[in-house]
Amino acid sequence: MKAKVHITLKAGVLDPQGKAIGRALSSLGFAGVGEVRQGKVIELELAETDRAKAEASLRAMCEKLLANTVIENYAIELRP
Amino acid sequence: MKAKVHITLKAGVLDPQGKAIGRALSSLGFAGVGEVRQGKVIELELAETDRAKAEASLRAMCEKLLANTVIENYAIELRP
Numbered sequence: 001m002k003a004k005v006h007i008t009l010k011a012g013v014l015d016p017q018g019k020a021i022g023r024a025l026s027s028l029g030f031a032g033v034g035e036v037r038q039g040k041v042i043e044l045e046l047a048e049t050d051r052a053k054a055e056a057s058l059r060a061m062c063e064k065l066l067a068n069t070v071i072e073n074y075a076i077e078l079r080p
Numbered sequence: 081m082k083a084k085v086h087i088t089l090k091a092g093v094l095d096p097q098g099k100a101i102g103r104a105l106s107s108l109g110f111a112g113v114g115e116v117r118q119g120k121v122i123e124l125e126l127a128e129t130d131r132a133k134a135e136a137s138l139r140a141m142c143e144k145l146l147a148n149t150v151i152e153n154y155a156i157e158l159r160p
Contacts, residue, residue: 006121021122024145030137032127041086041119042101047112057110065104 001046001054004077005066008039013071042066054078081126081134084157085146088119093151122146134158 009015015037022036044061048054058076067074090097095117102116128134138156147154 001128008121008123014145018122021146025141028141028144028148034125034127035123036125039121039123041088041121042098043088043115043117043119045116048133059104061108061110064108066101 001048001062002036002050003044003054003058004048005042005044005058005062006039006075006077007042007062007067008075009037010071010073049080051078051080055071081128081131082159083124083126083134083138084159085122085124085138085142086119086146086155086157087122087142087152088155089117090151120150129160131158131160 018035018037021038022033025033025036039078044058046054048057055076055078058078062074062076063069098115098117101118102113105113105116124138126134126137128137133156135156138158142154142156143149
């Protein structure tokens with residue numbers, strides 16, 4: 001089973017990387033770019049074939065390692 | 081218009097970050113985790129309302145700044 005975990009900063013958390021990208025785009029002449037925020041995607045291959053078990057395991061991975069839940073949200077996407 | 085740009089390493093390009101995540105998951109006791117790869121997501125707010133123009137502009141941003149097209153692929157996702 002293949003999984004994608006999307007990790008994004010929570011609303012209100014300062015995102016200096018996003019800000020830097022926004023400024024770089026402006027200085028390259030791209031106008032009309034508003035807020036820019038950067039997140040992560042982690043793609044995993046899981047041996048688990050049961051959807052519910054895979055999701056529970058991914059949730060545990062996010063809580064323990066992949067995301068810093070104080071400042072980050074995560075979303076799990078599963079494909080067989 | 082809101083846009084998401086997904087940037088992933090091309091197949092065959094070594095991903096040390098992904099490897100490190102995979103090893104960390106194993107050492108935390110998560111079994112059955114195969115290949116792990118890490119990518120980026122950049123969320124942008126665009127003033128442009130025309131879909132085709134927004135996409136062309138995003139494509140230019142990716143080619144010039146957001147992605148290193150030698151080793152990375154990008155995918156653009158647009159929402160009104």
